[in-house]
Amino acid sequence: MSGLGKGITTASIGRLLKNRGYEVTAVKIDPYLNIDAGTMNPAQHGEVFVLSDGGEVDLDLGNYERFLNISLKSIHNITTGKVYKNVIEKERRGDFLGATVQIIPHITDEIKHCIHRAAREPVNGNSTADVCMVEVGGTVGDIESMPFLEAIRQMHGELPPEDMLLVHVTLVPMDTMGDFKTKPTQHSVKTLRELGLQPDIIVARSREVIGPQTKKKISAFTDVPAKAVISAKDVPDIYQIPMELEKEGLADVVCSYLALDNREPDPAWYRVVSQEYTNRATVAIVSKYGIEDVYMSIKESLKHAGRALSTEVNIRWLDAETFDQKDLADVDGILIPGGFGQRGIEGKIRAIRYARENKKPFLGLCLGFQLAVIEYARHVVGIPDATSEEMGAGTHVIAILPEQEGVFDLGGTMRLGNCDVALKEGTRISGLYGRTEIVERHRHRYEVNPAFISEIEGAGLVFSGTCGERMEVCELPDHPFFLATQFHPEFKSSPTHPSPPYVGFVDACKKNKSTSE
Ligand code: GLN
Numbered sequence: 001m002s003g004l005g006k007g008i009t010t011a012s013i014g015r016l017l018k019n020r021g022y023e024v025t026a027v028k029i030d031p032y033l034n035i036d037a038g039t040m041n042p043a044q045h046g047e048v049f050v051l052s053d054g055g056e057v058d059l060d061l062g063n064y065e066r067f068l069n070i071s072l073k074s075i076h077n078i079t080t081g082k083v084y085k086n087v088i089e090k091e092r093r094g095d096f097l098g099a100t101v102q103i104i105p106h107i108t109d110e111i112k113h114c115i116h117r118a119a120r121e122p123v124n125g126n127s128t129a130d131v132c133m134v135e136v137g138g139t140v141g142d143i144e145s146m147p148f149l150e151a152i153r154q155m156h157g158e159l160p161p162e163d164m165l166l167v168h169v170t171l172v173p174m175d176t177m178g179d180f181k182t183k184p185t186q187h188s189v190k191t192l193r194e195l196g197l198q199p200d201i202i203v204a205r206s207r208e209v210i211g212p213q214t215k216k217k218i219s220a221f222t223d224v225p226a227k228a229v230i231s232a233k234d235v236p237d238i239y240q241i242p243m244e245l246e247k248e249g250l251a252d253v254v255c256s257y258l259a260l261d262n263r264e265p266d267p268a269w270y271r272v273v274s275q276e277y278t279n280r281a282t283v284a285i286v287s288k289y290g291i292e293d294v295y296m297s298i299k300e301s302l303k304h305a306g307r308a309l310s311t312e313v314n315i316r317w318l319d320a321e322t323f324d325q326k327d328l329a330d331v332d333g334i335l336i337p338g339g340f341g342q343r344g345i346e347g348k349i350r351a352i353r354y355a356r357e358n359k360k361p362f363l364g365l366c367l368g369f370q371l372a373v374i375e376y377a378r379h380v381v382g383i384p385d386a387t388s389e390e391m392g393a394g395t396h397v398i399a400i401l402p403e404q405e406g407v408f409d410l411g412g413t414m415r416l417g418n419c420d421v422a423l424k425e426g427t428r429i430s431g432l433y434g435r436t437e438i439v440e441r442h443r444h445r446y447e448v449n450p451a452f453i454s455e456i457e458g459a460g461l462v463f464s465g466t467c468g469e470r471m472e473v474c475e476l477p478d479h480p481f482f483l484a485t486q487f488h489p490e491f492k493s494s495p496t497h498p499s500p501p502y503v504g505f506v507d508a509c510k511k512n513k514s515t516s517e
C-alpha cells in the first residue's frame with residue numbers, strides 16, 4: 001500500500017546491487033490516468049520531481065536518482081495515462097489493422113513495451129544497466145493496477161526464470177501486546193496469487209525487527225522461504241536502509257535468484273551515510289503547505305549538505321500565512337522554496353526581508369528567487385508595488401517568459417529540465433560550484449523582467465548566474481549568505497554529491513550558529 005516505503009525499498013535493493021558493481025536503473029509505475037505528475041496537487045501526491053529531460057514525475061524517481069547516482073528520463077515513469085495515450089494514438093493511426101483493441105493484449109503489450117524500453121535506456125552515459133528495478137505503485141487488488149500486474153504476470157512467463165524476480169513489500173503491524181500480526185501479509189499474498197503472481201521475496205515493513213518465528217510463520221503461509229522474508233524496520237534515516245537490508249542477507253537472496261555473483265560490496269556508500277554529526281543547525285522553511293513530502297528534495301538536499309559538513313540540520317516548518325516573526329529570531333538560516341500562486345507570498349517576502357536586514361543566511365529557490373527580487377525591488381530599489389505577473393496587479397519586476405505567452409495547456413508546458421547556466425567569475429555562486437558553467441533543472445513560467453535588471457543591479461543585488469537573457473542566480477555581496485536560484489538545485493543533490501548552493505547555505509548556517517553561541 002502507499003506510504004509503506006516501496007520507493008525506498010526499491011532504491012535500497014538497487015543500492016545493494018550497485019555496491020556490488022552492478023549498474024542499476026529503475027522504473028516507477030503509477031496507475032493513474034494523469035500523463036505525468038506535473039498537473040497534480042503536491043499536497044495530495046507529494047513533490048513533483050523534475051528530471052534532466054524536463055519530465056515531471058513521481059517523487060520516487062528522486063529517491064532512485066539519489067540512491068543510485070543515475071539520471072533518469074520521463075520514460076522511466078510509466079502511468080496509465082501514458083500507456084492509454086500511446087495505444088489510442090496507435091488505434092487512430094490504424095496500426096491495429098481492424099482488430100478490436102482491448103486491455104489484454106493491447107494495453108498489457110504496451111506496458112511490457114514501456115518497461116523493456118525504459119530498462120534498455122542507458123544510464124550514466126553509454127551502457128545499459130545490468131538490473132532494472134520496476135516499482136508498481138498502489139495496492140495489490142486495486143482496480144487501477146490490474147493491467148500492470150497482468151503485464152508483469154505475462155513477463156514472468158516470457159522471461160527466463162533467472163531474469164526476473166518479484167519482491168512484495170508488506171506491512172507487519174504490531175498489536176497492543178507487542179506481537180507482530182502477519183494477517184495483512186497473508187491476505188495480500190493471497191490476492192497476488194489469485195492474480196498469478198507468487199512473490200520470491202517478502203520485505204516486511206514493521207516498527208521493530210521481525211524475528212525468526214514471525215518469518216517462519218509468514219513463510220508457511222506464503223511459500224516464500226524464511227531466508228527470503230526480510231525484516232525492514234523503521235529507521236530514522238532512509239540512507240541507512242540499504243545497510244539494514246544488507247544485514248538481513250537480502251543481497252544474497254537477490255543475487256542467487258538473478259544468477260549474479262554476490263561480490264564483496266564496496267563500503268563507500270555506507271561510509272558517506274554514517275558520518276557522525278559534530279554540529280547542529282536549525283533552518284526555517286517558510287512554506288505554503290505544511291506537508292513535508294511536498295518539499296522532499298529540499299529536505300533531502302539539506303541532509304546531504306549537512307552530512308558533508310558533519311552538521312545535523314533541523315528543519316522548523318513555518319506556515320507562510322501565519323508564522324510569527326519571533327519564530328525566525330533563533331533559527332540559523334531561512335529557506336524559501338518554490339511554489340505557485342498568490343497564497344502565502346507576502347509572508348515569504350516578510351521572511352526574506354528579515355533575513356536580508358538581520359544578516360541571516362538565506363536560500364531562495366525558484367519562487368523563492370523571484371520573491372527575493374520582489375523584496376529587493378520593494379524595499380531597496382524603491383518600487384513599493386513590485387510583484388510578479390503571476391500574482392496580479394502591480395509593477396511586474398517578475399514577468400511571464402516570452403515563450404510562455406499564449407500557452408494555455410498546463411501539462412508539460414513550463415520551462416522544464418536542464419538548462420546551461422553561466423556563472424560570473426568571482427561571485428559566491430561560482431565559488432561554490434568551483435566553475436563558471438553549470439547545468440541545472442528548471443520548472444517555471446516567469447522570470448526577472450529584463451526591463452528592471454539594470455535598476456535592480458544598480459541598487460546592489462548581483463545577478464551572478466544567467467542563461468542568455470534570463471536571470472538565474474542572485475546574491476548580495478555584503479551579507480553572510482544571501483543567495484537565490486531560479487533553478488532547482490535540489491533535483492541533482494545526493495548523499496555522495498551534495499548540491500553546492502545547499503552546501504554553501506548549510507555552512508553559513510553552521511557558522512551563524514557558532515557566532516551566536
Ligand atoms: N510560480 C513561479 C513560476 O512559474 C515559480 C515556479 C516554481 O517555484 N517552481 O515561474
